[in-house]
Amino acid sequence: MHNTQMMHKPKKSLGQNFILSSHTAKKLIDLAGDLNGFNVIEIGPGYGSLTKEILKRNPKFLLAIEKDTNLIKQHDQLLGLYKGKYKIIEADALHIKETEFIEPPIKIIASLPYNISVALFLKWLDNIANFTNLTLIFQKEVAKRIVAQPHSKDYGYLSIISQLLCKVEIKFDLLPEEFFPKPKVNSSVITVNPLPLQRFEIDINALKKLVQVVFVKRRKMLKTSLKNILNSKYDIFKSAQLTGNERPEDVTIEQLCVLAVLFKN
Structure with a gap:
């Protein structure tokens, strides 16, 4: 059982839904591969269930970006424990330049706030050379659009730009019960591996x-x-x-x- 009484109430306006199970967190981070020697970014770390698991894997450095001031206080213990290896900044992930805070090569691991997930992903695709890989949780409907093939109603801008630049795969789905509060939709975990060169030559x-x-x-x-x-x-x-x-x-x-x-x- 998770004691959600003690937790700061998530803000609906920020699209906050947090992973509770450390089993799910481990499974997600396994997909990102070896973190040793890598700089890692986490978006919206919430209560820190993913954060703890990332830090256990000994990344070179972890930068967490959180917009909600109240949630940052929840990370005091981790910041003390991993001094010099972990930093959390209060910022809007949509409007920061990641490389001003952390050097490539970077791996991104995040359960994305639903309301900015597409805009964030497109921003990262525009700067894809900075990233080694991205392991992301999206709303299932968005994940389907990212991996969609021709002859499908989900195929469009997101599929085309993603697949021109990266190998994208849905690895597993997550039920609403995996999160607090429970979203009204299912989610999917996607791995994004940038290609050394874009798939076809075009501006x-x-x-x-x-x-x-x-x-x-x-x-x-x-x-x-x-x-x-x-x-x-x-x-x-x-x-x-x-x-x-x-x-x-x-x-x-x-x-x-x-x-x-x-x-x-």
Whole structure:
């Protein structure tokens, strides 16, 4: 039994749901691999169940980022125990530059606050070269979008950018009972391993522009969504082995990279 009476009440506005079981925490951290010699970042450490397990694995240094002042006080004991190895800062993870506090190579291990999880993940993808790997808990619906393949309603911007840059896998699901307070949704643990080079050669900003344009109306055919910028001099669809009648969710990342040339400056 966990004594939740003694605990600081989580704030709904911050999307706080904390892992309670040390068994789950261990299982999650196992996925991050050896932490020895690595700098590690944890987002929203809450009551410290993940924090304790990370510190037991002897990282070079652990930086925890917490927005809730009241929760920081819960870490006094750990800070004393791991002096010089552990620091917790009060900040909004969305608005800090991680490398100002901690040097790469960095591993991120976090149960992400639901309300900022996608924005945070996209921010890290923009700076993916700083990270060795990321082991993250997302709402199950978001996790499905990250690993989605073509021909699926979950396939879109998040799947395409994630998979261009990284190998992403759902490792296991977590029930609401694993958290305090119990969320109304299931969660999934995802491992994110950055690729040494992006999967296909393309200017990533051009790809982002293309994906935003075509997925905004995902039921429309490509040739309709792109009609204003198609160059009649050459058949871009042919080079991507497409007809133009396809809907964006039926097009592979590789084919989208070919089409993205349209958006290169």
